Amino acid sequence: DAGVTQSPTHLIKTRGQQVTLRCSPKSGHDTVSWYQQALGQGPQFIFQYYEEEERQRGNFPDRFSGHQFPNYSSELNVNALLLGDSALYLCASSQTNEQFFGPGTRLTVL
Amino acid sequence: KNEVEQSPQNLTAQEGEFITINCSYSVGISALHWLQQHPGGGIVSLFMLSSGKKKHGRLIATINIQEKHSSLHITASHPRDSAVYICAPTKGYQLIWGAGTKLIIKP
Numbered sequence: 640d641a642g643v644t645q646s647p648t649h650l651i652k653t654r655g656q657q658v659t660l661r662c663s664p665k666s667g668h669d670t671v672s673w674y675q676q677a678l679g680q681g682p683q684f685i686f687q688y689y690e691e692e693e694r695q696r697g698n699f700p701d702r703f704s705g706h707q708f709p710n711y712s713s714e715l716n717v718n719a720l721l722l723g724d725s726a727l728y729l730c731a732s733s734q735t736n737e738q739f740f741g742p743g744t745r746l747t748v749l
Numbered sequence: 750k751n752e753v754e755q756s757p758q759n760l761t762a763q764e765g766e767f768i769t770i771n772c773s774y775s776v777g778i779s780a781l782h783w784l785q786q787h788p789g790g791g792i793v794s795l796f797m798l799s800s801g802k803k804k805h806g807r808l809i810a811t812i813n814i815q816e817k818h819s820s821l822h823i824t825a826s827h828p829r830d831s832a833v834y835i836c837a838p839t840k841g842y843q844l845i846w847g848a849g850t851k852l853i854i855k856p
Contacts, residue, residue, distance in 0.1 A: 731792075740791070
């Protein structure tokens with residue numbers, strides 16, 4: 640079992656661009672949560688997907704959107720990138736309450 | 750007041766010492782995670798517990814639901830235990846993150 644995987648590992652974008660991050664959950668997990676972790680800060684909950692629907696959302700603007708596919712993999716899309724969007728983006732998968740984390744995608748916005 | 754309070758914020762100890770990290774929370778929860786984050790970002794789930802005590806190797810986690818308190822203990826600490834340890838209760842479908850405890854174990 641590969642565990643939770645995320646791609647890409649690192650990404651550099653410029654302000655105003657759009658980005659898509661991808662997450663493949665652990666085998667057998669049907670729920671994917673996304674978190675943003677700014678440097679030196681704790682992770683902030685963005686949203687959670689279950690059965691291809693956004694089930695719960697944190698305090699993030701509509702520029703942050705997502706999708707879950709029938710195979711439970713998920714994408715996080717961020718439009719109109721701002722410098723403040725530079726962060727580590729973490730994906731976590733779960734089947735029950737216990738969450739398993741991927742290695743993250745480091746996004747740098749210049 | 751934060752929903753999750755961890756103490757201490759920083760802890761430096763010598764190899765072999767017994768380590769305790771405390772977590773108090775004010776929200777109603779269904780479960781609580783203890784997570785470990787190493788420099789560079791990777792987060793590992795150490796425990797998820799909703800009652801009592803769990804043990805995995807040198808790590809022990811306890812929770813008292815009535816007192817809304819949990820502790821993480823590390824026995825025979827080792828430099829490789831150096832990391833940030835995060836308490837994260839589960840509220841609804843999301844984790845409520847503590848600020849973390851930065852642990853440094855010196856050889």
